[in-house]
Amino acid sequence: xxxxxxxxxxxxxxxxxxxxxxxxxxxxxxxxxxxxxxxxxxxxxxxxxxxxxxxxxxxxxxxxxxxxxxxxxxxxxxxxxxxxxxxxxxxxxxxxxxxxxxxxxxxxxxxxxxxxxxxxxxxxxxxxxxxxxxxxxxxxxxxxxxxxxxxxxxxxxxxxxxxxxxxxxxxxxxxxxxxxxxxxxxxxxxxxxxxxxxxxxxxxxxxxxxxxxxxxxxxxxxxxxxxxxxxxxxxxxxxxxxxxxxxxxxxxxxxxxxxxxxxxxxxxxxxxxxxxxx
Amino acid sequence: xxxxxxxxxxxxxxxxxxxxxxxxxxxxxxxxxxxxxxxxxxxxxxxxxxxxxxxxxxxxxxxxxxxxxxxxxxxxxxxxxxxxxxxxxxxxxxxxxxxxxxxxxxxxxxxxxxxxxxxxxxxxxxxxxxxxxxxxxxxxxxxxxxxxxxxxxxxxxxxxxxxxxxxxxxxxxxxxxxxxxxxxxxxxxxxxxxxxxxxxxxxxxxxxxxxxxxxxxxxxxxxxxxxxxxxxxxxxxxxxxxxxxxxxxxxxxxxxxxxxxxxxxxxxxxxxxxxxxxxxxxxxxxxxxxxxxxxxxxxxxxxxxxxxxxxxxxxxxxxxxxxxxxxxxxxxxxxxxxxxxxxxxxxxxxxxxxxxxxxxxxxxxxxxxxxxxxxxxxxxxxxxxxxxxxxxxxxxxxxxxx
Ligand SMILES: Nc1ncnc2c1ncn2[C@@H]1O[C@H](COP(=O)(O)OP(=O)(O)O)[C@@H](O)[C@H]1O
Ligand SMILES: [Mg+2]
Numbered sequence: 001x002x003x004x005x006x007x008x009x010x011x012x013x014x015x016x017x018x019x020x021x022x023x024x025x026x027x028x029x030x031x032x033x034x035x036x037x038x039x040x041x042x043x044x045x046x047x048x049x050x051x052x053x054x055x056x057x058x059x060x061x062x063x064x065x066x067x068x069x070x071x072x073x074x075x076x077x078x079x080x081x082x083x084x085x086x087x088x089x090x091x092x093x094x095x096x097x098x099x100x101x102x103x104x105x106x107x108x109x110x111x112x113x114x115x116x117x118x119x120x121x122x123x124x125x126x127x128x129x130x131x132x133x134x135x136x137x138x139x140x141x142x143x144x145x146x147x148x149x150x151x152x153x154x155x156x157x158x159x160x161x162x163x164x165x166x167x168x169x170x171x172x173x174x175x176x177x178x179x180x181x182x183x184x185x186x187x188x189x190x191x192x193x194x195x196x197x198x199x200x201x202x203x204x205x206x207x208x209x210x211x212x213x214x215x216x217x218x219x220x221x222x223x224x225x226x227x228x229x230x231x232x233x234x235x236x237x238x239x240x241x242x243x244x245x246x247x248x249x250x251x252x253x254x255x256x257x258x259x260x261x262x263x264x265x266x267x268x269x270x271x272x273x274x275x276x277x278x
Numbered sequence: 279x280x281x282x283x284x285x286x287x288x289x290x291x292x293x294x295x296x297x298x299x300x301x302x303x304x305x306x307x308x309x310x311x312x313x314x315x316x317x318x319x320x321x322x323x324x325x326x327x328x329x330x331x332x333x334x335x336x337x338x339x340x341x342x343x344x345x346x347x348x349x350x351x352x353x354x355x356x357x358x359x360x361x362x363x364x365x366x367x368x369x370x371x372x373x374x375x376x377x378x379x380x381x382x383x384x385x386x387x388x389x390x391x392x393x394x395x396x397x398x399x400x401x402x403x404x405x406x407x408x409x410x411x412x413x414x415x416x417x418x419x420x421x422x423x424x425x426x427x428x429x430x431x432x433x434x435x436x437x438x439x440x441x442x443x444x445x446x447x448x449x450x451x452x453x454x455x456x457x458x459x460x461x462x463x464x465x466x467x468x469x470x471x472x473x474x475x476x477x478x479x480x481x482x483x484x485x486x487x488x489x490x491x492x493x494x495x496x497x498x499x500x501x502x503x504x505x506x507x508x509x510x511x512x513x514x515x516x517x518x519x520x521x522x523x524x525x526x527x528x529x530x531x532x533x534x535x536x537x538x539x540x541x542x543x544x545x546x547x548x549x550x551x552x553x554x555x556x557x558x559x560x561x562x563x564x565x566x567x568x569x570x571x572x573x574x575x576x577x578x579x580x581x582x583x584x585x586x587x588x589x590x591x592x593x594x595x596x597x598x599x600x601x602x603x604x605x606x607x608x609x610x611x612x613x614x615x616x617x618x619x620x621x622x623x624x625x626x627x628x629x630x631x632x633x634x635x636x637x638x639x640x641x642x643x644x645x646x647x648x649x650x651x652x653x654x655x656x657x658x659x660x661x662x663x664x665x666x667x668x669x670x671x672x673x674x675x676x677x678x679x680x
Contacts, residue, residue, distance in 0.1 A: 099292070165362060165364065167360045167362045167364035168364050168366060170329075170331050170358075171358070171360060171365075171366075171425075172377075173331065173350070173351045173352060174329060174331070174351050174352075174356070174357060175377050175378035176378050176381040176382055176429075177381055178350075181381065185377075186366055189368045190367065
């Protein structure tokens with residue numbers, strides 16, 4: 001009887017899971033399917049393409065526009081991620097380890113930044129960046145990305161740092177390490193899962209951003225893929241770009257998947273087990 | 279190796295907590311000193327100040343004659359074993375033990391040799407390539423010790439290193455620690471809240487309460503000649519019995535009968551501000567079944583009768599619990615001790631009397647039994663400040679001393 005109930009319960013949960021996954025994946029798969037269709041069969045309503053083609057992919061890599069945007073996206077996102085994670089790690093470490101005046105205020109303000117509606121900042125940023133002559137440059141995108149990624153980074157990282165027993169750092173100091181050595185050789189390796197998790201989150205945030213990308217760039221010089229997609233015309237301006245846009249959409253999800261897969265293996269939970277007690 | 283001197287060392291935290299107050303302590307080269315006291319009394323803070331992990335608020339700390347107040351831990355050349363062991367989880371046992379040597383920039387061969395030596399001493403050789411997560415509690419503890427001894431520091435500091443082990447392993451490791459310390463002859467400061475550990479391990483024991491040192495001395499001296507009520511109640515297991523005693527006409531009225539007092543105590547009680555009530559303290563082993571006492575011994579004590587509550591036969595002797603009537607002894611120290619022991623271990627101040635009688639005693643539960651106790655071993659305490667009135671020039675002489 002009990003077994004029966006659990007099998008039935010399992011079945012119910014399993015069905016529910018499938019439903020959720022299908023719901024989430026259908027649009028993605030649809031785009032993937034469109035990207036493999038020929039212009040003629042594009043609107044035939046079949047989920048599985050009747051005629052397979054790689055033309056769409058060839059098209060986007062032939063146009064300098066897309067490749068250039070891809071390079072911009074990768075460069076901007078990687079640099080912003082790196083800077084945000086390094087700065088965030090230092091801030092989070094201070095927040096979790098030190099008691100300094102105004103600590104609560106600092107954490108509060110940084111959270112406030114994260115909640116600030118980004119749309120309201122677009123116009124001022126546009127003006128500021130034009131004045132500073134960083135409009136339509138990598139820097140012009142990287143700076144706001146860092147601003148909005150930092151609170152996220154600080155918040156997740158300080159949660160990770162708090163989990164690391166403080167005794168380890170004391171032990172390192174007793175063993176003859178300087179503050180810097182203790183951080184680099186003992187704390188940082190243990191915080192690695194946190195650093196990678198944060199890196200993934202920040203990278204995805206930068207990679208997916210459309211708002212800043214569209215408003216703070218004006219040419220291919222620094223336009224990232226999400227913005228570039230909206231200017232997409234296909235090989236010639238008379239062609240329907242739907243297939244090409246879909247192909248581009250598939251291509252830009254690939255780095256995210258790779259990034260997550262690569263770092264996921266490093267996010268070994270329980271890395272700190274065995275440090276303290278039994 | 280070096281001596282460690284604490285000269286009026288105090289610590290107050292930014293929130294106003296005074297954790298350690300004017301601690302004076304001279305630890306000789308090679309000595310094994312235990313800091314003991316209930317939790318929260320400032321032991322760890324004291325140790326952390328010696329280590330350099332906590333700033334000293336006032337006073338001076340000297341290691342090997344040198345003032346080290348402002349030196350970083352790494353410049354003090356002392357090793358520490360933490361209660362949590364604090365092993366680096368991402369490193370193998372070998373890497374853990376080699377870590378201090380690598381920071382000291384020794385060459386690889388020397389490091390390997392030293393780690394192997396230390397591993398042999400602590401029987402860790404077969405575990406060198408494991409990660410801490412794959413070790414038992416006892417093994418982790420040994421690795422933590424290994425990491426401390428491997429670089430031959432001037433001194434060892436240990437903060438409750440055995441308190442996370444189970445009872446049996448703790449006793450085993452106690453002898454390991456003791457032997458290791460004798461063998462290496464390194465100055466060691468060892469913190470514990472367990473009075474048994476303190477009694478069995480140290481050359482000298484420092485008893486702390488509320489951030490202040492109560493008494494410093496060899497274990498036996500603390501046991502026999504406690505300076506105050508707190509020390510008397512803290513040292514010893516089962517703990518000393520405490521009874522209320524009313525001073526009247528040069529005698530003490532207690533639940534065990536009227537106790538005579540000698541000239542010395544009488545003189546103390548004649549002072550204008552002398553207390554009218556005292557607390558009488560007597561250890562379980564200073565009782566005996568009245569039937570088994572010879573006449574010569576009988577003269578040095580007195581007898582009373584009381585109903586037997588519980589008999590615990592230990593083989594070598596019997597712990598017999600009696601119920602006694604009368605007012606309970608009360609003092610701040612006793613309450614603190616009871617709170618620390620969780621009220622189960624510390625029956626000292628209740629209506630219960632714990633005695634240790636010879637195994638030959640035919641005592642049985644439910645009877646009323648006649649019991650003798652030794653008046654020369656009695657301590658009398660002033661409930662107001664806890665002072666031991668029977669202590670004269672550091673020696674306790676009982677109630678009858680002239
Ligand atoms: N960082 C701190 N800030 C404020 N008070 C503290 C701090 N660390 C310890 N204390 C207080 O100092 C006292 C002594 O603590 P500690 O030395 O850890 O005691 P023990 O090791 O004897 O149990 C306690 O009352 C504790 O609450
Ligand atoms: Mg402590």
